[in-house]
Amino acid sequence: MEITFPQKSRIAIILLLMTAVLLVVPAQAGTRFFGGSPNLTAYIAGTDQFTAGSEIQIPVVIKNTEIDDNYEVSPDIVDRADVPTTAKFVTIAMGAGNAPVTVKTDPQMIGDIPSQAQQTVVFSAKVNENAPGGTYTLPLTINFTQFSSVDQLDNMGSFRYYYVPVNMTLTVPLVIKSEVIPEIVSATSENLVAGSSGYVNLTIANTGSLDGTKATVQITQHDDSPVSPVDSSVYIGDFPAGSTVSCQYKVSVAKDAENKTYPVDVTVLYQNDEGDFISSQTKTAGVPVGNRVTFVILSPQVIMSPGSTNTIQVEYENTGDSTIYNAEARVSVVAPFSSSSAVAYIGELAPGQTAVASYEISVAQAATLKQYGLDSEIRYNSALGDTYVSDPVKVSISVENLTGIQGIISNPVYVSLIIAVLIGIIYGVIHTRRKNR
Structure with a gap:
């Protein structure tokens, strides 16, 4: 069935629908x-x-x-x-x-x-x-x-x-932050050579803006540096900004160290204004290290014959960078050698100085004719009183048959016969003079 509206009703419906659309969809x-x-x-x-x-x-x-x-x-x-x-x-x-x-x-x-x-x-x-x-x-x-x-x-x-x-x-x-800042002013060493102990002297300034109190200056080994502290801390008390302090530390140096400057690390532990203990930034100081104590033998090769006994002279030179004290040289004798005096006192020896040691050495009669090397070492004290023993050096001895007068003199049998003959001659001369009186 079809529904129809009057003209005025249609217009009213259209206006109503337009109003509804405006309400639903805002502009x-x-x-x-x-x-x-x-x-x-x-x-x-x-x-x-x-x-x-x-x-x-x-x-x-x-x-x-x-x-x-x-x-x-x-x-x-x-x-x-x-x-x-x-x-x-x-x-x-x-x-x-x-x-x-x-x-x-x-x-x-x-x-x-x-x-x-x-x-x-x-x-x-x-x-x-x-x-x-x-x-x-x-x-x-x-x-x-x-x-x-x-x-x-x-x-x-x-x-x-x-x-x-x-x-x-x-x-x-x-x-x-205000803090203590250490600055290395100088670093020197005393009697510090490879393979021994010595002293490091540090002068340190506080270049920071804080006055530190109850301060301690500490040194530590730097990475794999051969220089390591024996005494690592020095108490300095107050460390005002701008001040300078000097500290001394005993350190040891590895035997394989070279003649050059090695690092050590320096830190200051101090109390700040709040009463807290603070570690400063770490600074590195260069420490000079000298050559370790070594010796060379300057004397020539010793020549001996089988069965002989000689007093040999061995000259040693100190080729290190420090003076040694109360030094004793010794030679290690092994077959076919023997000795009644294998130790000699040579005393104080500065770098570059030499000393001569005397040893009485005997060679067995059955010794093989060849060249031998006897170990010799030196026991000494450092400037700090520590005792060390040097690396061994070789005393060269050649065992050979000697000829001529030297061979006769060096052979104890020949010497005994010569002495006996001389005694006999002297006795004969004395006896003859008594008869002629």
Whole structure:
């Protein structure tokens, strides 16, 4: 069945339907902002306190604190692509300013920062070794682009946007802690040679900005350095900023050390203003080390014959870099040799000096004719009174049959016969003279 409405009823129904559509589908509204601009602030996230000589990371937070509260919303407004409170294409660079630091990070791009948003950027830096304590300011150079205005070109939604560049500088505080900073003024050594003990003398200055109290200067072995401390700590008490102190340490040196300068590490343990005990940064001192005590034999090869006994002279030279004291030289005799006096006192011997030791050596009658080497070593005291024994050196002896007068004299049988003959001749002469009286 077909239903028909009068003309006026149709118009009323159409208006009713149009009203219902308007209620269900709201008109599209746009937003127009009236002025405003980014308001950027900066601060360091986390701690802003650092120590001298340290490699540091500085996390800087850049925040746009501007609020978008000056705008209107209307159905006949078309939304713009940008708003004036957004900082676009932000680039940030950190400088050292008056701070004793070196900034290592180049300028960084961090993108857009809308209203009430923030970005964090991290800068790497190095605090100077002797940086005095205090509060410093680091400048932040910030470049960005800001929306300025817009022209509507037509009714179809075509626009032309205008932007302006902005350059601004912010600062953030940086705190460098006051502390004791040791500086090696001088490092010398006494009687310090390879394979022995000696002394290291250090002069240390406090180049920091803090007066340390109850301070102790400590030395430790540096990595695999052959110099290692025997006495590692010297208590110095108060260590004011700008003051200097001298310390002496007994150290030992490995036997394989060379004639050169080796490192030792130096640290100061002190009490700060808060009563806490703090270890300073470690500094390295160079310690001169001399050649170890060694000897060479200067005397020529000794020649002996089987069955003979000789007093041989052996000349030793001190080729090291330190004086030895109460030295005794000795020779180790093994078959076919024997000795009734294998030790000789040679006393004090400075570097480059020589001394002669005498030994009585016998060779067995059945000794093989050849060259022999007898070990000889020197037992001595260092300047500190420590006792050492040198590396062995060889006393060269050649056993061979001697000829002529030398062979007769060196053979005890021949010598005995000669003595007997001489005694007989002397006796005969005396007896003959008595008869002739």
